[in-house]
Amino acid sequence: MAYVDAITQGILLGGLYALFAAGLSLIFGVMRLVNIAHGDFIVLGAYIALVTVQTTGLHPFLSLIVVVPLMAGLGYAIQRWLLNRTLGPNLLPPILVTFGLAVVIENSLLMLFSTDNRRLAVGAIETASLSLGPISVGWLPVSTFLVAVALIAGLELLFYRTAMGRAFRATSDDSEIARAMGVNTRHVHSIAMAISFSVIAIAGVLLAARSNFDPFSGPARLIFGFEAVIIGGLGSLWGTLAGGIVLGVAQALGAQISPQMQFLAGHLVFFLILAVRPRGLFPRMD
Amino acid sequence: MSNTTLRVVLGLTVAALILATAPLWAGRADLRLIGEMMSYLALAVLWNLLAGYAGLMSVGQHAFVGLGGYVLVIGTVSMGLPPLATLPIAFVVAGLAAAAFALLLFRLVGAYFAIGTWVAAESVALVFAGVPAWGGGAGISLPADVVRSIAETREMREFVVYWLLCGLGIGTLSAAYTLIRSKPGLALMALRDNPTAAVSVGVNISRIRFWTYVMVAALTSVVGAIIFLQKLRVSPQAAFSLQDWTVAVIFIVVIGGIGRLEGAIVGTAVYFLLRETLSGYGVFYLIVLGVVAILVVSFSGRGIWGLVERHLGWSLLPTGRRMSA
Numbered sequence: 001m002a003y004v005d006a007i008t009q010g011i012l013l014g015g016l017y018a019l020f021a022a023g024l025s026l027i028f029g030v031m032r033l034v035n036i037a038h039g040d041f042i043v044l045g046a047y048i049a050l051v052t053v054q055t056t057g058l059h060p061f062l063s064l065i066v067v068v069p070l071m072a073g074l075g076y077a078i079q080r081w082l083l084n085r086t087l088g089p090n091l092l093p094p095i096l097v098t099f100g101l102a103v104v105i106e107n108s109l110l111m112l113f114s115t116d117n118r119r120l121a122v123g124a125i126e127t128a129s130l131s132l133g134p135i136s137v138g139w140l141p142v143s144t145f146l147v148a149v150a151l152i153a154g155l156e157l158l159f160y161r162t163a164m165g166r167a168f169r170a171t172s173d174d175s176e177i178a179r180a181m182g183v184n185t186r187h188v189h190s191i192a193m194a195i196s197f198s199v200i201a202i203a204g205v206l207l208a209a210r211s212n213f214d215p216f217s218g219p220a221r222l223i224f225g226f227e228a229v230i231i232g233g234l235g236s237l238w239g240t241l242a243g244g245i246v247l248g249v250a251q252a253l254g255a256q257i258s259p260q261m262q263f264l265a266g267h268l269v270f271f272l273i274l275a276v277r278p279r280g281l282f283p284r285m286d
Numbered sequence: 287m288s289n290t291t292l293r294v295v296l297g298l299t300v301a302a303l304i305l306a307t308a309p310l311w312a313g314r315a316d317l318r319l320i321g322e323m324m325s326y327l328a329l330a331v332l333w334n335l336l337a338g339y340a341g342l343m344s345v346g347q348h349a350f351v352g353l354g355g356y357v358l359v360i361g362t363v364s365m366g367l368p369p370l371a372t373l374p375i376a377f378v379v380a381g382l383a384a385a386a387f388a389l390l391l392f393r394l395v396g397a398y399f400a401i402g403t404w405v406a407a408e409s410v411a412l413v414f415a416g417v418p419a420w421g422g423g424a425g426i427s428l429p430a431d432v433v434r435s436i437a438e439t440r441e442m443r444e445f446v447v448y449w450l451l452c453g454l455g456i457g458t459l460s461a462a463y464t465l466i467r468s469k470p471g472l473a474l475m476a477l478r479d480n481p482t483a484a485v486s487v488g489v490n491i492s493r494i495r496f497w498t499y500v501m502v503a504a505l506t507s508v509v510g511a512i513i514f515l516q517k518l519r520v521s522p523q524a525a526f527s528l529q530d531w532t533v534a535v536i537f538i539v540v541i542g543g544i545g546r547l548e549g550a551i552v553g554t555a556v557y558f559l560l561r562e563t564l565s566g567y568g569v570f571y572l573i574v575l576g577v578v579a580i581l582v583v584s585f586s587g588r589g590i591w592g593l594v595e596r597h598l599g600w601s602l603l604p605t606g607r608r609m610s611a
Contacts, residue, residue: 028398032396033397034396034397034398034400034401036345036397036400036401082580082584085584086583086584091341091343091396091397092337092341092343092544093583093584093587094397095343095396095397095400096343096536096540096579096580096583097580097583097584099345099533099536099579100537100540100576100577100579100580100583101576101580103533103537103572103573103575103576104572104573104576104577104580107569107570107572107573107576108573110568110569111568111569111570111573219404219528222401223401223404223405223408226398226401226405227405229398230394230398230402258416260412260415260416261416263408263412264409264412264413264416267405267408267409267412268409270405271390271405271409274390274391274393274394274402275390278393
């Protein structure tokens with residue numbers, strides 16, 4: 001029974017990992033950029049939510065009306081005026097710049113907020129649970145999972161059913177041609193980053209409601225999101241959900257063996273997938 | 287021997303002599319600082335070969351520094367080896383580990399390779415933290431008799447470790463210079479300047495990348511073993527520190543000049559200058575380094591040495607070639 005319970009928790013945790021992964025996957029899909037500071041921006045979102053809650057007294061979930069636009073604006077600005085100038089045939093500059101951003105964010109948060117563990121108190125939903133036969137699951141993980149599914153469905157619609165999505169796909173396929181056709185690719189990149197940052201903001205608040213965080217919580221979130229992307233398959237948003245679930249279940253089962261095995265089990269599954277299915281479970285991108 | 291080669295050999299020899307005599311003229315704290323600078327110089331030269339020349343953007347080199355530290359401690363404590371005998375073992379163990387990682391990680395493209403190396407480092411750290419016999423999460427110290435086997439007095443011990451670190455710094459720099467001037471080095475430079483063109487003239491990219499990754503990892507591990515010979519104690523947190531062994535090294539190379547041997551020297555100087563002047567302000571120096579690195583990448587690309595080279599035409603370790611008639 002402990003295993004059934006662990007698997008259930010792992011699946012629900014996978015929803016959160018899929019949220020970490022979706023933002024990464026989106027910008028990689030549009031502009032082949034990997035944001036090394038992705039996890040640190042998730043944590044930055046959590047801190048912005050914390051400050052918003054403390055100053056306005058809003059409920060953490062309502063603080064999203066402040067956090068999402070702020071983060072989206074930040075994402076747009078960073079892409080438009082910093083990252084766009086680093087995109088080109090050479091892969092190193094964007095990695096190095098986002099790596100620099102990661103270190104700047106971590107240490108700035110450390111100076112502002114110290115290493116204290118923080119958490120967002122979200123009220124009764126924290127402890128409320130739902131009985132499913134012999135096991136019970138928390139409402140918070142269930143809602144997180146549902147939010148992840150809804151967001152991924154929304155991103156899929158955006159990508160494949162809207163004019164903006166067409167611009168994204170055109171830029172992804174061949175940004176030179178897209179530019180020749182009148183697409184302002186610099187603006188498209190920046191919009192994609194703004195969307196990625198909106199997902200980051202939501203992921204940050206959900207993370208902060210679920211577990212403690214500190215200024216150095218970011219890198220692990222980047223790694224989990226990245227593992228979900230690779231396990232699920234590059235370029236597939238539903239794949240990232242599958243990847244997140246596989247990773248969440250692996251970690252939950254690993255934790256049953258020993259505390260150290262929790263994260264190691266996730267890493268091992270990641271390496272296993274690289275060994276036997278390097279393109280991931282549901283690849284879409286060539 | 288050509289004129290330039292002679293000058294470089296002379297320069298490196300003079301530098302080595304000045305450094306080697308430092309115990310005669312420098313205080314204890316200074317000696318420690320110079321030793322630390324030499325270890326960072328070695329790490330920076332190695333990472334520069336990897337990222338700057340072979341285009342392999344690893345953010346997981348702390349895996350190999352830590353591996354070297356643990357080989358030192360396990361070799362001396364559990365196997366009774368003299369400390370220096372663990373260095374070749376560290377070289378081989380890290381080389382094999384890197385070869386295994388390469389088989390998997392080389393399947394990841396570009397930036398995803400970078401995060402993959404990070405996952406590898408995290409995994410290695412978790413493995414070492416999980417073995418109680420190796421100290422688990424708390425770590426393990428070198429026992430007193432092993433420490434004494436380095437040298438009898440504390441003063442002499444510090445000198446020996448200092449000389450080892452100097453040998454490492456100057457040795458790595460000289461080896462990298464020799465490598466870049468050799469035939470495989472020519473291939474590395476071609477790879478740095480234009481991978482597509484390099485392939486078209488017959489450079490086997492995957493082979494050269496594999497060997498660069500493996501050799502750099504093996505040498506990084508030797509540097510790690512000597513670093514922990516000075517610290518006399520390993521723990522998963524210190525041995526596999528992202529901040530100390532990867533972040534600092536990347537900033538050094540990027541600010542100094544990626545893809546230029548001189549970059550590691552200039553970057554090490556800038557890093558220690560900033561760290562020591564801002565030491566009263568906690569982690570503020572890391573924020574400054576991060577901002578400087580971002581500006582350097584966005585505006586210059588080739589770091590401080592790149593600017594020097596372009597505007598003044600200087601070259602400390604000339605690796606360029608002239609066409610002969």
